[in-house]
Amino acid sequence: MELADIIVKFILVVIIFAISLVIAMYSTYAERKLAAFFQDRIGPNRAGPWGILQPLADGGKMFLKEEIIPTNASGFLFIVGPSLAILTACIGSAVIPWGQKLVIGAHVIDLQVADINVGILYIFGVVSLGVYGVMIGGWASNNKYSLLGAIRAASQNISYEISMGLSIIALLLVTGTLSLREIAEQQHSWHWNIIYQPVGFILFLICAFAETNRSPFDLPECETELVGGYHTEYSSMKLGFYLFAEYINMFISSAVMVTLYWGAYNYPFMDWMAANAGPNIAVILGVILMFLKIFLFIFFFMWVRWTIPRFRYDQLMDLGWKTLIPWAIANIVVTGIVITLINR
Amino acid sequence: MEPLSNKRKQVDNKPLNFLERAYLPAIIKGLGITMSHFFKKPVTIAYPEEKREFSENFRGMHSLKRDENGKERCTACGLCALSCPAEAITMIAAERQPGEENLYREEKYAAVYEINMLRCIFCGLCEEACPKEAIYLDGDIVPSDYLRKDFIYGKDKLVEAPLNQ
Numbered sequence A: 001m002e003l004a005d006i007i008v009k010f011i012l013v014v015i016i017f018a019i020s021l022v023i024a025m026y027s028t029y030a031e032r033k034l035a036a037f038f039q040d041r042i043g044p045n046r047a048g049p050w051g052i053l054q055p056l057a058d059g060g061k062m063f064l065k066e067e068i069i070p071t072n073a074s075g076f077l078f079i080v081g082p083s084l085a086i087l088t089a090c091i092g093s094a095v096i097p098w099g100q101k102l103v104i105g106a107h108v109i110d111l112q113v114a115d116i117n118v119g120i121l122y123i124f125g126v127v128s129l130g131v132y133g134v135m136i137g138g139w140a141s142n143n144k145y146s147l148l149g150a151i152r153a154a155s156q157n158i159s160y161e162i163s164m165g166l167s168i169i170a171l172l173l174v175t176g177t178l179s180l181r182e183i184a185e186q187q188h189s190w191h192w193n194i195i196y197q198p199v200g201f202i203l204f205l206i207c208a209f210a211e212t213n214r215s216p217f218d219l220p221e222c223e224t225e226l227v228g229g230y231h232t233e234y235s236s237m238k239l240g241f242y243l244f245a246e247y248i249n250m251f252i253s254s255a256v257m258v259t260l261y262w263g264a265y266n267y268p269f270m271d272w273m274a275a276n277a278g279p280n281i282a283v284i285l286g287v288i289l290m291f292l293k294i295f296l297f298i299f300f301f302m303w304v305r306w307t308i309p310r311f312r313y314d315q316l317m318d319l320g321w322k323t324l325i326p327w328a329i330a331n332i333v334v335t336g337i338v339i340t341l342i343n344r
Numbered sequence B: 001m002e003p004l005s006n007k008r009k010q011v012d013n014k015p016l017n018f019l020e021r022a023y024l025p026a027i028i029k030g031l032g033i034t035m036s037h038f039f040k041k042p043v044t045i046a047y048p049e050e051k052r053e054f055s056e057n058f059r060g061m062h063s064l065k066r067d068e069n070g071k072e073r074c075t076a077c078g079l080c081a082l083s084c085p086a087e088a089i090t091m092i093a094a095e096r097q098p099g100e101e102n103l104y105r106e107e108k109y110a111a112v113y114e115i116n117m118l119r120c121i122f123c124g125l126c127e128e129a130c131p132k133e134a135i136y137l138d139g140d141i142v143p144s145d146y147l148r149k150d151f152i153y154g155k156d157k158l159v160e161a162p163l164n165q
Helices: A003-037 A054-063 A075-095 A119-140 A144-175 A180-186 A200-213 A234-258 A270-277 A279-305 A313-343 B019-023 B024-039 B078-084 B125-129
Strands: A101-106 A106-109 B088-096 B108-116
Touching: A003 A054, A003 A075, A003 A101, A003 A106, A003 A279, A003 B024, A054 A234, A075 A200, A075 A234, A101 A119, A101 A279, A106 B078, A119 A144, A119 A180, A144 A279, A144 A313, A144 B088, A180 A234, A234 A279, A270 A279, A279 B019, A279 B024, B019 B024, B024 B125, B078 B088
Parallel strands: none
Antiparallel strands: A101 A106, B088 B108
């Protein structure tokens, strides 16, 4: 690998890191604003025009708050918990292809940090690591509400990972590869996987809600029952990290859903654009459209949050084990049969 | 028995059909409802900048009135303090001196007139009791403050501005 390539990769990493942080920051603003609109209110509008400086004010508040570590908490693990949560949230974006390759002179710039051939497995590994942040944080707090919240989070994530994995298997039968770059390339122009895997997508979507602990599956932190869930004892920026990690997770899982099912950076007439407007412009348009799709998903996450009430815990487990897993398995079987019949 | 209103509904516990159990149609319906609210005009009144119109008989902060010549109407008879169910009003009467005829309408006036706004319940009995039409609850909402003593409003805050200003 040349030095220039390494520098380009480094810049790309920094840009993606910055973008995910900014998007997470403004997701908090968007969440409050959208919540207000859904409830016929105005939402934050005091900090800056239309309140767009609100996330900065919130962040400043988080930093200036007193740092409290409970006496009986396990000091080291108490700090490891939120660090792990935000770390796992941030590294997920490494394998997502943000666009096709840009060609500038003799240089080819790959808009993906790492094109590993087991991209989906990597995503799954990172997602399942995320539960450690919650679990360690809840355990280290030495508080029964935190522990209950953490246990709920852990069992919920583990349950929904199974059906998430099964819904992906059906997709892998269609694509025949684990590399996210190849999956994205296969969905050229309008051949998006959602056409071939609508049931798989719905299953994946539901599991994504559960994995990111978003409403209606926000039981780990349901404030009405568990005080604050696993982050009851957290204050200051450590609490901020947990909340932030949730929003980054939402962004990353939106990106994964767009990549896997909604055609990633592909759009109809992309070949026409590449021929008439220049290949680089077509690539950049693809990147913009990818982000638009991601924002639509983030909007959908918030829309659902302000529509549906929280599940009861036994209903959550029922849905995960008795509904989603059988449907996912049936989806695999049907997909397999159809593929076999077509290829014969 | 004949139903009083036609709102009575027979409750049934029949099991849910497949679509109802699938839960997704209900979710989509709910999403539609929230989306319809998304485009509705917000009901918020951004308070310090916008103010809601008070109704015509709104009772706000008291004001001690002056007559058409700018003289204070109050004659410190004490009927308002007597009628006050919250015992919020207190006053000290004084005799009008020669040369003060342009300030006070009657020979007796209130040298000190205090209303404790924390006690006041804004019932309006003082304005009904007043024989001189000197007190009316026609002001704004009483503003907030930090100390209890600052809620005892004296004549400096209650008396209307003089005419010639």
